[in-house]
Amino acid sequence: MGCVGSTPKGAAAAGGGKTGEATKKVRKPKPWKHPQPITIGQLRQMRDEFWDTAPHYGGQKEIWDALRVAAESEVALAQIIVESAGVIVSNADLTLCYDERGSILDCVIVFILSTVFKSFMRAINISGAKYELPKYVLSEPTNLVQDS
Numbered sequence: 001m002g003c004v005g006s007t008p009k010g011a012a013a014a015g016g017g018k019t020g021e022a023t024k025k026v027r028k029p030k031p032w033k034h035p036q037p038i039t040i041g042q043l044r045q046m047r048d049e050f051w052d053t054a055p056h057y058g059g060q061k062e063i064w065d066a067l068r069v070a071a072e073s074e075v076a077l078a079q080i081i082v083e084s085a086g087v088i089v090s091n092a093d094l095t096l097c098y099d100e101r102g103s104i105l106d107c108v109i110v111f112i113l114s115t116v117f118k119s120f121m122r123a124i125n126i127s128g129a130k131y132e133l134p135k136y137v138l139s140e141p142t143n144l145v146q147d148s
Contacts, residue, residue, distance in 0.1 A: 026070070026079045029093040034141040041147050047137050059129035063087060063099045070094065071137050087131075094133055101128035 038046075051068050055061045066085035070078035071094060082089055086100040135141075 024089040024092055026075055026082060026089060026094060027092045028075060029095065029135050029139045031142050032135045032139070033143050034136070037143040037145045038141065039145055039147045040140075043136060043140065043144065050134060050137055054131075059131050060099060063097075063129070063131060067094065067097065067131055067133060068137075071133060088128065093135075094138055095135065097131040097133070099128035099131070 051064070055064045063085060066081055066087060070081040070085075070087075073081065078094070082094070082097070088098040088100060090096040090098060
């Protein structure tokens with residue numbers, strides 16, 4: 001359910017209109033290099049530590065869980081996961097995402113504020129929580145070494 005004047009997520013893409021952030025195509029991150037060569041075991045530990053602590057920095061646990069599954073999936077499945085979870089993909093490689101925050105309460109607040117304070121609404125931006133994913137949870141570095 002959207003706010004007054006909002007467009008359903010798939011409507012713009014299906015109707016040939018402009019494509020919104022929610023329909024941005026997910027792609028693999030560009031190759032990257034860790035400052036020092038690391039093993040797959042070290043990479044797994046870094047990933048586990050990130051996913052264990054990420055929800056404590058804000059946002060919804062359900063969105064973090066969806067982002068984790070998307071990060072660990074092939075691109076086509078990742079696309080379906082973020083769309084289904086209501087994730088707005090800002091960077092196509094998933095390093096920066098937001099949640100939709102299209103709740104009824106937000107819509108009511110926006111409607112009341114826009115009705116009462118029309119001139120102030122131009123400066124108000126109600127956005128969802130920000131989710132930043134490091135490249136190491138999305139792909140392997142080019143200098144990954146074998147465990148010994």
